[in-house]
Amino acid sequence: MDRKLALFSAAAILAAMTAGMLASVPRDASVRWTDRELQLISSLSLSGLPELPPDPSNAVADDPRAAVLGRKLFFDTRMSGNGKVACASCHLPDRQFQDGIPLGRGIGETARRTMPIAGTAYSPWQFWDGRADSQWAQALGPLENPTEHGSNRQAIVEVVAANYAQEFRAVFGAEPVELPLDRAFANVGKAIAAFERTIVPQKSRFDLYADAVSSGQPSDALTAQELTGLKLFIGAGNCVNCHNGPLFTDNDFHNTGVPAVAHLPPDTGRAGGVAIVQRDPFNCLGEFSDAKPEVCTELTFMKSEGEELVRAFKTPSLRNVAARAPFMHAGQMASLADVVTHYSEAPLAPEGHSELEPLDLSQEEQDALVAFLVTLSSEAPR
Amino acid sequence: MFQKLWLIPAVLLVAGGIAFAATRSTPPADLDYSLSHLSKDGHYQVTLVPGIDPVPVGKMHAWLVDVTDAAGQPVDADIVIDGGMPQHGHGLPTVPAVTGKDHHGRHIVGGMRFNMPGWWVLKVEISGTAGVDTATFNLAL
Ligand SMILES: [Cu+2]
Numbered sequence: 001m002d003r004k005l006a007l008f009s010a011a012a013i014l015a016a017m018t019a020g021m022l023a024s025v026p027r028d029a030s031v032r033w034t035d036r037e038l039q040l041i042s043s044l045s046l047s048g049l050p051e052l053p054p055d056p057s058n059a060v061a062d063d064p065r066a067a068v069l070g071r072k073l074f075f076d077t078r079m080s081g082n083g084k085v086a087c088a089s090c091h092l093p094d095r096q097f098q099d100g101i102p103l104g105r106g107i108g109e110t111a112r113r114t115m116p117i118a119g120t121a122y123s124p125w126q127f128w129d130g131r132a133d134s135q136w137a138q139a140l141g142p143l144e145n146p147t148e149h150g151s152n153r154q155a156i157v158e159v160v161a162a163n164y165a166q167e168f169r170a171v172f173g174a175e176p177v178e179l180p181l182d183r184a185f186a187n188v189g190k191a192i193a194a195f196e197r198t199i200v201p202q203k204s205r206f207d208l209y210a211d212a213v214s215s216g217q218p219s220d221a222l223t224a225q226e227l228t229g230l231k232l233f234i235g236a237g238n239c240v241n242c243h244n245g246p247l248f249t250d251n252d253f254h255n256t257g258v259p260a261v262a263h264l265p266p267d268t269g270r271a272g273g274v275a276i277v278q279r280d281p282f283n284c285l286g287e288f289s290d291a292k293p294e295v296c297t298e299l300t301f302m303k304s305e306g307e308e309l310v311r312a313f314k315t316p317s318l319r320n321v322a323a324r325a326p327f328m329h330a331g332q333m334a335s336l337a338d339v340v341t342h343y344s345e346a347p348l349a350p351e352g353h354s355e356l357e358p359l360d361l362s363q364e365e366q367d368a369l370v371a372f373l374v375t376l377s378s379e380a381p382r
Numbered sequence: 383m384f385q386k387l388w389l390i391p392a393v394l395l396v397a398g399g400i401a402f403a404a405t406r407s408t409p410p411a412d413l414d415y416s417l418s419h420l421s422k423d424g425h426y427q428v429t430l431v432p433g434i435d436p437v438p439v440g441k442m443h444a445w446l447v448d449v450t451d452a453a454g455q456p457v458d459a460d461i462v463i464d465g466g467m468p469q470h471g472h473g474l475p476t477v478p479a480v481t482g483k484d485h486h487g488r489h490i491v492g493g494m495r496f497n498m499p500g501w502w503v504l505k506v507e508i509s510g511t512a513g514v515d516t517a518t519f520n521l522a523l
Contacts, residue, residue: 244497245439250440250498251497252475300492301442301476301478301493302476308472355470
């Protein structure tokens with residue numbers, strides 16, 4: 001009896017192990033992708049990034065003169081309460097337009113992490129909570145935020161009038177002082193947005209691989225470990241659910257159970273953001289928008305209520321992610337290893353409901369995911 | 383010692399089951415992906431026409447919803463679209479709404495955007511001459 005049982009057990013173990021092995025991730029470079037996997041890999045390639053989408057709410061979005069003016073404004077510290085803070089103080093061009101610290105530092109300290117700017121022209125929502133619906137409406141926020149530029153629209157327009165009157169007139173047809181204050185202020189944002197639109201990510205080693213295998217060519221651009229990570233990313237790790245498309249973001253908001261920061265005020269994420277963007281006078285449907293109301297589809301069909309919005313934050317692009325620790329909306333995680341451990345364990349959300357379920361990844365699998373994320377690094381966005 | 387050996391396959395099987403559940407990537411095999419069928423109680427024939435084919439991930443677009451009664455007569459209905467991803471436990475990222483109708487049973491629904499690849503379910507609730515009924519559709523992106 002014992003013997004039969006033992007034999008049965010041995011056979012069952014063998015069967016279970018083989019099944020387990022078949023189902024697990026291949027550990028050698030000769031990965032055979034399924035059609036579905038190939039489709040997902042190719043959907044992530046930067047080669048699939050469409051042309052810059054138009055911004056109908058900003059008539060000067062693609063005017064090169066506006067971009068030149070916007071670039072100057074982006075670096076101008078005079079547009080701040082203490083004369084020392086520019087957009088570029090937190091969005092450092094040589095650090096992917098972010099600052100590498102948990103919370104941004106302007107006149108005071110912000111309650112969230114500085115976000116990188118590359119590719120934001122593709123995003124219908126700006127900020128971690130999406131409380132602005134265009135790059136130009138976004139740019140007006142920090143100028144009047146007491147912890148950032150700490151200035152006000154009157155003072156901002158005066159600085160622009162005193163230093164950029166001619167350039168401003170060339171782009172907007174009138175000098176700042178000739179326009180109603182809010183109109184002139186909105187135009188400051190539109191010029192800055194025209195500059196920001198030009199900042200897009202560059203190709204990475206992953207793209208070399210994706211483009212090769214998508215066209216049926218073999219490629220040794222990625223190592224066996226990185227391929228294991230890629231397989232997890234588009235498969236059992238579920239990462240591609242949210243980090244999808246050429247920018248590795250679904251441009252949406254999710255509660256992923258990221259811990260709250262003890263010393264900061266409670267942050268409801270998207271739940272708070274929807275209310276702000278709805279009543280923002282600078283939104284797509286507002287009087288300073290150049291868009292016809294019917295093209296403001298994101299705002300019109302926006303999901304504005306529900307449990308899913310509580311502590312939901314914008315899915316960040318993962319392009320170049322390895323070079324911009326710390327991570328998450330308030331810099332809660334110091335390393336990519338910490339991030340992947342978070343996904344493996346999927347802790348309960350401090351508020352609302354986390355969309356994640358524990359992945360219970362082995363250390364080897366976690367290392368592979370981190371290795372894959374590093375393959376998304378490229379030259380500096382420009 | 384042998385007595386406890388049966389535990390090992392049992393544990394392995396359970397572990398395998400958990401690993402499978404965690405994958406959550408494959409929808410049930412027998413799903414009906416047709417975009418035209420009768421509503422649950424048979425009151426309406428509902429046909430969906432995506433404004434972009436194949437349906438894209440991440441792009442905002444509009445759909446047409448054609449409604450007829452069981453006899454094939456066009457129905458001018460009130461339509462509510464809801465949906466989500468059963469395996470991910472979330473709804474649609476937007477709130478689609480009817481933006482126009484032509485009174486021949488054709489309704490334009492704006493605000494359709496699917497933010498993830500995978501299995502989506504769309505629920506179309508129709509309130510028309512024959513009462514309230516629901517038609518459910520599957521979508522693989
Ligand atoms: Cu989903």
